[in-house]
Amino acid sequence: MKIKLTILSFAIILCFSSCHKEVRSEKGGIDIISNVYFEASRGLERMQSFHISKMSYSNDNLIEIVPDRTFPEMSKQIYFIKDSLCYAIGYERKTTIFSEIVLKQKPLLVWDKKEGAVFSKEWIPNYRNRRKLSDTVLFGKQYKRFEINSPWNYTRFYIYPTDTILPYSLYRHAELDYHGRLERIDSYNKKNDIFVTLQLIPRKNWDDIARELFEFDHFVTRSKNE
Structure with missing residues (x-):
């Protein structure tokens, strides 16, 4: 009986490991795009878009x-x-x-x-003080989310659950914790009233x-x- 339990435990561990195989x-390809909204509390009309990479x-x-x-x-x-x-x-x-x-x-x-x-190689500032949010759907994809709130900034992070690893990541440590790919960061600077979105957009083809x-x-x- 003990042998059977040992084999079963090993099978469960093996299955768990294989489910998280990267x-x-x-x-x-990967595109990095940022939209910057000035005087965000008054509306989103004043905006500038940047194709960063x-x-x-x-x-x-x-x-x-x-x-x-x-x-x-x-x-x-x-x-x-x-x-x-x-x-x-x-x-x-x-x-x-x-x-x-x-x-x-x-x-x-x-x-x-x-x-x-x-x-x-740095961690997300105040990462240990993050708070889990409910999942959401953006552009037809479901994302895990968490937020970090400080006296100066409010930031939301969107992670797409996937085992596929790209050669570039915004914050690899968060991807490891959430078993996915960090594809969007929304940040609001409370002092300067500036809202910034940063998007990582994967694509299948080379430019x-x-x-x-x-x-x-x-x-x-x-x-x-x-």
Whole structure:
């Protein structure tokens, strides 16, 4: 009887572990978009939208395009990111080979990057004082939610339950706690009366510039190995 109970316990643990197994997405893209509402208590008419970052990834290789804020259709900077290291890519990108960039260029730690998507190892401020909220539906997707209220800010966080892990996350520690992907943060600055939304929008395909870079690098690497 004891043996049967042991086997049953092991099966339950194995099942529980498999239910929370993470799956890494091999290919796709991520957009980071922010909307800023000024004098929010008077209405949402005064608003400015920012396309902060356009990222595309192939396994652990990530291409980040930082749009120009004045002309969003233009690229202010392009980065190749791998293993927490960041390399700037110039306008000769059509002939860019990732392995050569890594050898020739001095990298920048992603934590020190000043533009585009923010890479941070810090925890959400006042995270231990968060309060659970009921689930909600936005844009056809159901989200888990929690809030953090302080004398200066009120912030809500929206986590989409999923086992699929992307190579970039806003706050990885919260995703681990809630078994999902943090896709939206709404924050209200009480002193300055400014309401800010930050959205992480996953997509299945690369953007055109990233496709150009990935396909050329893949072609050169494959040719060298043949």
